[in-house]
Amino acid sequence: MTEARSETTAVWTILVVRTGGFAGLRREWRVSSTDEPSVDWPALIDACPWTTRYPPSRSNDRFVWRIEAVAPPRTKKATLPESSLTGSWAVLVDQVKTVTAR
Amino acid sequence: MVYGIVPPYLLARIAELDDKKFAHAARSARRALEQADPMRAARLLFSLDDDNTLVVEVGDGPNRTISDAANAETLPGMEVRSEGEEPTGDPAADEAYDGLGATFALFSEVYKRNSINGAGLPLDATVHYGEDYDNAFWDGERMVFGDGDGEIFRRFTISLSVIGHELTHGVTQYTAALEYQGQSGALNESVSDVFGALVEQYTRNQTAAEASWLIGEGLFTDEVEGTALRSMKAPGTAYNDDVLGQDPQPGHLDDYIETDDDNGGVHLNSGIPNHAFYLVAEALGANAWERAGQIWYDTLTGPLDTKATFAEFATATIEAAEARYGGSSDEADAVRAGWSGVGVVLEKSGSQTRSRSTS
DSSP states (O other): OHHHHHHHHSOOEEEEEEEETTTTOOEEEEEETTTSTTSOHHHHHHTSOTTOOOOOOSOBSOEEEEEEEEETTEEEEEEEEGGGOOHHHHHHHHHHHHHHHO | OEEEEEOHHHHHHHHTOOOGGGHHHHHHHHHHHHHOOTTOEEEEEEEEOTTOOEEEEEEEEOOEEEEEOTTSSOSSOEEEEETTOOOOSOHHHHHHHHHHHHHHHIIIIITOOOSTTSSOOOEEEEEEESSSOOOEEEOSSOEEEEOOOSSSBOOGGGOHHHHHHHHHHHHHHHTTOOOSSHHHHHHHHHHHHHHHHHHHHHHHTOOTTTOOOEESTTOBOTTSSBSOSEESSSTTOSBEETTTEEOOOOSSGGGOOOOSSHHHHHHHHTHHHHHHHHHHHHHHOSOTTTHHHHHHHHHHHSSOOTTOOHHHHHHHHHHHHHHHHOTTSHHHHHHHHHHHHTTOOBSOOGGGOOBOOOO
């Protein structure tokens, strides 16, 4: 319970980096949980499988996604192939992109 | 003399011809049908011999199927054009169909390779993948093309080098199987750029001196300050834009980029072997797909570690040049000079060639 309360009140910085693709262009989106307080950022972060290790993709030229969520002293990092950007990962990334687009 | 891609029903019709004048053609068609895998297409070369008899030679032909994802991200999508069918009127579908044909032609006519796997594998592609999708990729079984966002990128089928690049990923998968990480990943990317560029040059009948050596020319909209995504002639100069920044590709080993992103920078460091190939092609002159391309093709299909470093690949290209053209040939000298020009230095020539560690 203490951990959950702490997560809820912490200020999270979320960084999403997309690299690769045929063009090899790097794109980056960054938000602070204070940018859009109405979003339940801790819940979105907790829903993601940060410890999952993804096997190498058979694909070539697909995007590679690096996602980091930091609320010192906690840091969560994951790198995943485009084909794994589904479910809770997709929800988190879409939310970050939506907020940064405003 | 007419080249035609002949569907099986037409082969069957020719095979049934009972006219002495077409006996040779009928025999050829029957042989093609007997040997044919039902999934394989054939290419027939029609000509007249000295007696004015129709002669038909049976060769390999592509077997293309284009599907439309209708802006969803579900593959393969709905089939819109298969081998031998008329154009659809949709530029993306028709460019994909033509581009696959052009790429098949390079590998078949120049390197005698029948499709991706050397055994007539059907060529499958999907267009209109995703919404405003800024990418094209090879998923291990098919080529997939996005429409671009219309602001930075146009549709990805607009560039023949992109189509050639993606299909070559398939060829690499069935040959050297270069691991898509670090230096071997950059080599995988570079091989796709090399044959993507050669498809354009072969199709346009351009010499090495006439070619642009650009990858993805025409992909950027007019809003972007840039001519293409990559330049094999001058890596790092393809674009310089306020929004996209400057093309980051290195063209020399001294500038190799160490990064965890993009599978270890496979789309960045590919500039180094790309430029080495350009230097070889420039030195040899004439048509790059002939000697320079042949050496790279021999390397790709020869013994090569799946985790090959730049230096190991370079060594393999020199050995391939020596095997085909001789140890003191212009070709072998050009390959040695090409790698030297990008900082991949080899200690000895000939079968004793061993490279310094560069990884």
